[in-house]
Amino acid sequence: xxxxxxxxxxxxxxxxxxxxxxxxxxxxxxxxxxxxxxxxxxxxxxxxxxxxxxxxxxxxxxxxxxxxxxxxxxxxxxxxxxxxxxxxxxxxxxxxxxxxxxxxxxxxxxxxxxxxxxxxxxxxxxxxxxxxxxxxxxxxxxxxxxxxxxxxxxxxxxxxxxxxxxxxxxxxxxxxxxxxxxxxxxxxxxxxxxxxxxxxxxxxxxxxxxxxxxxxxxxxxxxxxxxxxxxxxxxxxxxxxxxxxxxxxxxxxxxxxxxxxxxxxxxxxxxxxxxxxxxxxxxxxxxxxxxxxxxxxxxxxxxxxxx
Amino acid sequence: xxxxxxxxxxxxxxxxxxxxxxxxxxxxxxxxxxxxxxxxxxxxxxxxxxxxxxxxxxxxxxxxxxxxxxxxxxxxxxxxxxxxxxxxxxxxxxxxxxxxxxxxxxxxxxxxxxxxxxxxxxxxxxxxxxxxxxxxxxxxxxxxxxxxxxxxxxxxxxxxxxxxxxxxxxxxxxxxxxxxxxxxxxxxxxxxxxxxxxxxxxxxxxxxxxxxxxxxxxxxxxxxxxxxxxxxxxxxxxxxxxxxxxxxxxxxxxxxxxxxxxxxxxxxxxxxxxxxxxxxxxxx
Numbered sequence: 001x002x003x004x005x006x007x008x009x010x011x012x013x014x015x016x017x018x019x020x021x022x023x024x025x026x027x028x029x030x031x032x033x034x035x036x037x038x039x040x041x042x043x044x045x046x047x048x049x050x051x052x053x054x055x056x057x058x059x060x061x062x063x064x065x066x067x068x069x070x071x072x073x074x075x076x077x078x079x080x081x082x083x084x085x086x087x088x089x090x091x092x093x094x095x096x097x098x099x100x101x102x103x104x105x106x107x108x109x110x111x112x113x114x115x116x117x118x119x120x121x122x123x124x125x126x127x128x129x130x131x132x133x134x135x136x137x138x139x140x141x142x143x144x145x146x147x148x149x150x151x152x153x154x155x156x157x158x159x160x161x162x163x164x165x166x167x168x169x170x171x172x173x174x175x176x177x178x179x180x181x182x183x184x185x186x187x188x189x190x191x192x193x194x195x196x197x198x199x200x201x202x203x204x205x206x207x208x209x210x211x212x213x214x215x216x217x218x219x220x221x222x223x224x225x226x227x228x229x230x231x232x233x234x235x236x237x238x239x240x241x242x243x244x245x246x247x248x249x250x251x252x253x254x255x256x257x258x259x260x261x262x263x264x265x266x267x268x269x270x271x272x273x274x275x276x277x278x279x280x281x282x283x284x285x286x287x288x289x290x291x292x293x294x295x296x297x298x299x300x301x302x303x304x305x306x307x
Numbered sequence: 308x309x310x311x312x313x314x315x316x317x318x319x320x321x322x323x324x325x326x327x328x329x330x331x332x333x334x335x336x337x338x339x340x341x342x343x344x345x346x347x348x349x350x351x352x353x354x355x356x357x358x359x360x361x362x363x364x365x366x367x368x369x370x371x372x373x374x375x376x377x378x379x380x381x382x383x384x385x386x387x388x389x390x391x392x393x394x395x396x397x398x399x400x401x402x403x404x405x406x407x408x409x410x411x412x413x414x415x416x417x418x419x420x421x422x423x424x425x426x427x428x429x430x431x432x433x434x435x436x437x438x439x440x441x442x443x444x445x446x447x448x449x450x451x452x453x454x455x456x457x458x459x460x461x462x463x464x465x466x467x468x469x470x471x472x473x474x475x476x477x478x479x480x481x482x483x484x485x486x487x488x489x490x491x492x493x494x495x496x497x498x499x500x501x502x503x504x505x506x507x508x509x510x511x512x513x514x515x516x517x518x519x520x521x522x523x524x525x526x527x528x529x530x531x532x533x534x535x536x537x538x539x540x541x542x543x544x545x546x547x548x549x550x551x552x553x554x555x556x557x558x559x560x561x562x563x564x565x566x567x568x569x570x571x572x573x574x575x576x577x578x579x580x581x582x583x584x585x586x587x588x589x590x591x
Binding site: 040041043045046048050051052053054055056057058059060061062063064066081082085086089090 | 423430431432433434435437438440441442443444445446447448449450452453471472475476478479
């Protein structure tokens with residue numbers, strides 16, 4: 001995904017000389033192409049995320065379109081107040097890009113687990129939050145945030161994610177992509193969890209439980225209509241995210257369902273349990289500790305039908 | 308041929324007009340803070356003379372065009388001294404002086420900490436410390452990249468220098484040769500809980516900035532000729548950012564407020580307001 005991002009950013013920067021790329025000394029073997037092509041608009045600020053975010057605000061205030069880049073929680077939590085005060089409050093045209101959302105840096109330990117970013121950034125007024133599912137969505141998302149005036153957060157995986165969209169989807173910020181149609185239930189996933197959602201959907205479909213699958217690449221603003229249609233047209237909703245179950249996609253969907261007063265067959269969240277964890281391991285290992293998506297789906301359908 | 312120096316009389320007239328502006332800023336601040344039952348008079352007064360010189364003489368700004376592309380930018384990072392900044396802007400003609408009566412009132416544009424929204428002349432909102440200098444670095448970078456003539460100033464408090472984010476910028480600006488950037492430290496030696504020396508000593512402050520690669524000018528921040536000189540002919544050294552360390556007195560201008568920690572917080576009552584105004588009006 002990060003390759004798709006940097007290639008697309010270079011294309012955008014070729015056409016738009018307002019685009020700058022700032023890094024807090026991370027992005028080795030990723031950012032060099034931009035640095036070589038646009039040396040006057042590339043800046044490594046050193047290991048100093050607060051300064052990077054403030055500089056970006058100052059650049060945006062001067063008509064530039066800065067993209068700040070780092071990994072995991074560094075471009076968000078480390079400079080959260082700069083994001084809140086200097087960027088969002090001023091509606092500054094700054095794009096924040098994190099590589100390694102979720103457990104992409106799983107073996108590196110807790111400091112590198114980006115599992116609360118969606119929750120915390122969702123609370124910032126004016127922040128658009130995008131978590132593409134695969135390199136195809138990452139390209140669309142990069143173009144879309146550069147074209148969107150205002151603060152955006154782009155949460156990327158890392159590298160070598162498979163392409164899930166075999167044909168180009170219709171991509172629009174704030175509009176979910178229906179990747180698979182069905183009625184038994186709806187899996188609403190964000191980010192790279194679309195891959196697991198599609199795999200589980202395949203198993204469910206084989207058993208006659210044909211699910212709808214939505215790629216909710218934009219977590220904010222959420223595609224509320226897609227959620228409400230899923231509630232009305234399918235057996236229930238399961239949110240799927242590589243993120244804490246507190247405050248992320250699942251919570252955003254729960255808000256929509258509860259406030260609309262609509263009837264929904266069931267609603268479940270798949271995500272990272274809200275508890276202190278000392279677990280180390282691969283992305284797959286850490287995700288396996290979040291539970292079994294297939295079992296969660298089948299038990300939800302069973303319970304709903306029994307009720 | 309060098310241009311003829313301004314006559315001594317002309318210089319004196321300008322200085323007297325700037326001093327009068329400083330007094331008017333202080334009077335506005337007193338009335339605003341009293342009416343709002345607000346605080347931070349001491350912080351406003353320590354930098355009132357700096358603001359008078361900046362808005363009265365040094366900054367290339369145009370109140371009729373607050374967004375003029377080539378204006379000098381002043382980022383006031385010590386957002387708690389908002390009343391003085393609003394007063395200076397009103398005096399400079401950015402908005403009607405009557406607006407000052409709304410300071411901190413319900414529905415006002417003039418928040419207790421500097422707010423940009425709907426307030427001509429304010430570059431950015433501030434209030435949480437340690438945000439202004441990074442933003443000023445970004446503005447300076449953009450100005451240099453676009454070869455614009457504007458200069459960027461960041462006005463910081465001393466207590467604010469406890470924030471690590473400033474030191475990220477203090478490292479950054481010389482590395483990138485941002486000589487269109489000038490930081491001004493309002494070094495009044497008192498922060499929220501005591502003297503700077505007691506809470507977290509900054510000394511040797513000038514040496515620290517110098518060691519990081521800045522051109523350092525140290526001045527008496529209440530001496531108008533010194534202030535004027537410090538923000539003239541910038542940068543003193545090409546390729547380096549400049550810092551003006553302005554030694555100031557918290558609460559300067561009103562005897563019973565000077566160097567008193569309490570006046571970081573207190574709001575003058577009617578009697579104190581009258582006494583303070585009398586003292587400022589009598590000062591020459």
